[in-house]
Amino acid sequence: MKHRRIPLRRPAVVGAGIAALVAAGVTFQTANASEPAQAPTARTLSAxxxxKVASTLLKDLGSGTAGAYYDARARHLVVNVLDEDTARTVERAxxxxRFVEHTLAELDGARTALAKGATIPGTSWATDPVTDKVVVTADSTVSGAGWAKLSKVVDGLGGKAELKRSRGKFKPFVAGGDAITGSGGRCSLGFNVVKGGQPYFLTAGHCTSAISTWSDSSGTVIGGNAQSEFPGNDFGLVKYTGSVDHPSAVDLYNGSAQQITKAGEATVGEKVTRSGSTTHVHSGTVTxxxxxVNYSEGTVSGLIQTDVCAEPGDSGGSLFDGDTAIGLTSGGSGDCASGGETFFQPVTEALSATGTQLG
Known part of the structure; x- marks a missing residue:
């Protein structure tokens, strides 16, 4: 997020006190599902x-659906269903x-079983509507008794879950957009916001839990923490105390910026872009x-999972789709040379919890 001016050079990495990057190597397979015969033509939609359509349908249909995802190639919303009546409602919308085997309630039950029996540092799990399963990932630190325990829980869930191994290590990043620094580390600014007519910005909670006063890349103090949540959630709110510009825009690191006008929910299959102070701008897909995610520092839930790469120092940076704010970088694994997996705090939740608006 641009808070002063768009920098022309990539800043040097400062020693990170917390860093969050989680498991790489998760792959997704096509679920064993079918489509209703003679289905009406689906509308062409942007992500x-x-x-928005998915949010409304899933709320209205409740247990009659089993999640939804965006088919970026066809530009269609795909909704998983379990009966013909629900399928017709989906098509009319x-x-x-797409008919699948498992209900959301069953997948949520699998997640509950994982939380009770497999909350092991170095693991993560997310509901994947494409495979109609809960995808469980273990990083390179999970071995021996931990791996045996995790495998037993996943095996007990049958076809509702699958286990993947990551070569990386789950960790939070400290090291949208521009660099923000403090004693002990560097993170990235997410989105500029307003509360009570006063300017603030959002970043990662694991950043604000470790650092209380923030400066820009020139060393000028720009703000102090107002609210911080980590673990559980991963967002922090910082109040501007310095006289700096704070536009509603994300630094694209090419001399320009992406204006941000609204916040939105992520959809599986949506193409998204991330901006951060270490690796600058990279794009990928919501998976x-x-x-x-079970970081060694604690468990964070309700995150957006993507295949966008990130590295230490990108924490707190902006995830967006065009002019729509989507998330704040939490953590992941890998790097932007070999690829990786990255997790994001939904920005809509952060805005609601902090009582702020984009601006």
């Missing part, structure tokens, strides 16, 4: 529009109905929602 943000599909997200302009989405594509899971409501993800849980």
């Amino acid at each position: 943000p529009a599909a997200g 302009g989405a594509k109905a 899971g929602l409501n993800a849980t």
Whole structure:
């Protein structure tokens, strides 16, 4: 997030006190599902529009659906269903109905079982509507008794879950956008916001839990913490105390910025872009929602899972789709040379919890 001016050079990495990057190597397979015969043609939708339709449909249909995702190639919203009546309702709304085996309640039950029996540092899980399963990932630190315990829980869930191994290590990042520094580390600014007519910005909670006063890349103090949540959630609110510009925009690190006008919910299959002070701008796809990550510092739930790469120092940075704010970088694994997996705090939740608005 641009808070002063768009920097022309990539800042040097400062020693990070917390860093969060979680498991790489998760792959997704096509679920064993079918589509209703002679289904009406689904409407062509942008990813943000599909997200709005999905939110409404999933709320109205409740247990009759089993999640939804965006088919970026066809530009259709796909909604998982379990019966013909629900399929017809989905089709009338302009989405594509797809029959699957597991209900959301069953997948939520699998997540509950994982939370009770497999909350092991170095693990994560997220509901994947494409495979109609809960995808469980273990990083390179999970071995021996931990791996045996995790495997037993996943095996007990049958076809509702699958286990993947990551070569990386789950960790929070400290090291949208521009660099913000404090004693002990560097993070990235997420989005500029307003509360009570006063300027603030959002970043990662694991950053604000470790650092209380923030400066820009020139060393000028720009703000102090107003609210911080980590673990559980991963967002922090900082009140501007310095006289700096704070536009509603994300630094694209090419001399320009992306204006941000609204916040939105992520949709599986949506193409998204991340901006951060270490690796600058990278794009990818949303691969899971409501993800849980067991960092060594604590468990964070309700995250957006993507295949966008990130590295230490990108924490707190902006995830967006065009002019729509989507999330704040939490953590992941890998790097932007070999690729990786990254998790984001939904920005809509952060805005609601802090009582702020984009601006």
